[in-house]
Amino acid sequence: MERTSFRKHAGLQFALAVAGLLAATCGAVPFLPPVTNEWIPLGIGIALLVPLHVATIVRSNLLAVRSKGLATRANQWRALLALPRPAHILMACVGLAGAALLVSAAADHSHLENPGAAEGRYFAVDTTDSHRQRIEITRSTYEALRKDDQTTLFAGYALIAAVGGGLTLVFAQLDAWSDER
Numbered sequence: 001m002e003r004t005s006f007r008k009h010a011g012l013q014f015a016l017a018v019a020g021l022l023a024a025t026c027g028a029v030p031f032l033p034p035v036t037n038e039w040i041p042l043g044i045g046i047a048l049l050v051p052l053h054v055a056t057i058v059r060s061n062l063l064a065v066r067s068k069g070l071a072t073r074a075n076q077w078r079a080l081l082a083l084p085r086p087a088h089i090l091m092a093c094v095g096l097a098g099a100a101l102l103v104s105a106a107a108d109h110s111h112l113e114n115p116g117a118a119e120g121r122y123f124a125v126d127t128t129d130s131h132r133q134r135i136e137i138t139r140s141t142y143e144a145l146r147k148d149d150q151t152t153l154f155a156g157y158a159l160i161a162a163v164g165g166g167l168t169l170v171f172a173q174l175d176a177w178s179d180e181r
Helices: 004-026 040-067 071-080 085-107 141-178
Strands: 112-118 121-126 134-136
Touching: 004 040, 004 085, 004 141, 040 071, 040 141, 071 141, 085 112, 112 141, 121 141, 134 141
Parallel strands: none
Antiparallel strands: 112 121, 121 134
8 A cells, every 4th residue: 555655745746846837837928027036936946845855765765675676677667657547647747848848948049048137238148159259138038038047947847846756656656565565
């Protein structure tokens, strides 16, 4: 029988993944301004996610010690396939949404990166120039670049959180199998 602590643990990781996807989606909406201090919500999210990932690693090591050979790669794949259909759907939806947001953010303004502002003027690095010089850009281009950066940051965060949640569910399945032995 699967322990509910694993489901709660994975549920928190998936909740953080969905929150990251929502933040990334807000960055992809054309008429919304960019978040002014994106590092604050990202920092809070990382501060919440790191202990959950550390707990996943600890649980996997404890499972490997306790199960005596059950946690092989082949069994991990079997455990992934044995997860219930809603877990597969959740992992697929979060993964596809995160990948789509990353691709959409990378597709726009591909020759400009690293936007910055100083004294009321806006700059970005032009990657088509071999010397990668900073060029002046309009405020609207600056905001679009910032939103693309935010979309990338939050979508990447969401994918990392979802991978941790998926691994936690796999370890929950392996733990349930080790209890049956």
